[in-house]
Amino acid sequence: MVNVGIVGATGYAGEELIKILLRHPGVKITYLSAKIDKPIPISEIFGYLKGRLEIICELPDYKRMASLCELLFMALPHTVSMEMVPYLLKENLKIIDLSADYRLRDIKNYEKFYNVKHKSPQIIKEAVYGLPELYREKIKKAKLIANPGCYPTAGILGILPALIADLIETDSIIIDAKSGFTGAGRKPDLNNIFSEVNENLKAYKVNIHQHMPEIEEQLSRFSKKKIKINFVPHLIPLNRGILETIYLKKKDKKLEVKEIISVYKRFYKKEPFIRIYEEKKFPQIKDVLYTNFCDLGFYTKAGEDLLIVIVAIDNLLKGASGQAVQNFNIMYGFNERESLL
Ligand SMILES: NC(=O)c1ccc[n+]([C@@H]2O[C@H](COP(=O)([O-])OP(=O)(O)OC[C@H]3O[C@@H](n4cnc5c(N)ncnc54)[C@H](OP(=O)(O)O)[C@@H]3O)[C@@H](O)[C@H]2O)c1
Secondary structure, three states, rough: OOEEEEEEOOOHHHHHHHHHOOOOOOEEEEEEEEOOOEEEEHHHHHHHOOOOOEEEEOOOHHHHHHOOOOOEEEEEOOOHHHHHHHHHOOOOEEEEEOOOOOOOOOHHHHHHHHOOOOOHHHHHHHOEEOHHHHHHHHOOOOOOEEOOOOHHHHHHHHHHHHHHHOEEEOOEEEEEEOOOOOHHHHOOOOOHHHHHHHHOOEEEOOOOOHHHHEEEEEHHHHHHHOEEEEEEEOOOOOOOOOEEEEEEEEEEOOOHHHHHHHHHHHHHOOOOOOOOOOOOOOOHHHHHOOOEEEEEEEEEOOOOOOEEEEEEOOOOOHHHHHHHHHHHHHHHHHOOOOOHH
């Protein structure tokens, strides 16, 4: 039994972690924390936990984290965990950090896109980027996991097989991304109240979104080429789910969709959470909701430049907490699917 804590337990990602970990046979939740005025039973915040999890949620306390837990899930806004993690690693805790604080190796990009000075840059190189499809072997031995962002999870998984197989040009990648508004977190903000989001569709942070450098860094690292992308995120009036339509330019116009599908099938051959669609079938958000799956579909024709990849995930599961538990399962040698299927 692994004793785990969740910091940021009252947020959307924290809540999903509680739900998954409660049904995990190898886990005991021993500590919950958030930025709250006074300690309060978690079942008073989430009523459905009454009689199932009677733990007090409290303000972060390093000593209690270290004495009660072996591993911590940090589901905090970015810039918060970079202050806490150095102390926690010294206490020999393992960390799965869902924020962006340790995702970017390029500190300059972190500081530029998150508009803040990094407080523990010396630790960044210790962090393993927690995308199991790419880094499973490193995740097994990791002490600190930088769990990927939601848009990057879909974008990287959608592009990488074609890039590695050298099927696409690298100067014309376009990601048109759409996210439900739990992606913005639970904290109230005028931009994500119901009357602003409902019956509306809008683009935001066009080609300046903080997830762009994360996607570019991972694609560049893996392909050993300098990759630039164009990225247009949109907010859609749904609670959860991400759909990305990715436009790529084929190097060889003759390639048919069947050949593309077989490249992706080979690349993700043993992956438990990747589902590849056959020709003329395309993923949709409702088929991945409340699951840890990443669904991929393809369009191209022989004689055309264009390759379209469509990717769907649940932002709170494969895009956040599901992926975090997938990483946990890998770190501790559990079946990777445990509590996720
Ligand atoms: N939402 C997604 O789809 C998604 C996807 C991928 C990654 N992520 C990442 O996951 C992290 C959490 O996201 P979220 O959507 O769950 O955010 P959220 O709903 O805003 O939750 C943030 C949590 O952190 C707590 N918190 C804030 N400041 C704190 C502090 N100084 N000390 C202790 N606790 C503090 C909040 O407590 P109070 O509620 O009491 O303020 C809340 O429990 C973020 O870094 C986000 O980028 C989110």
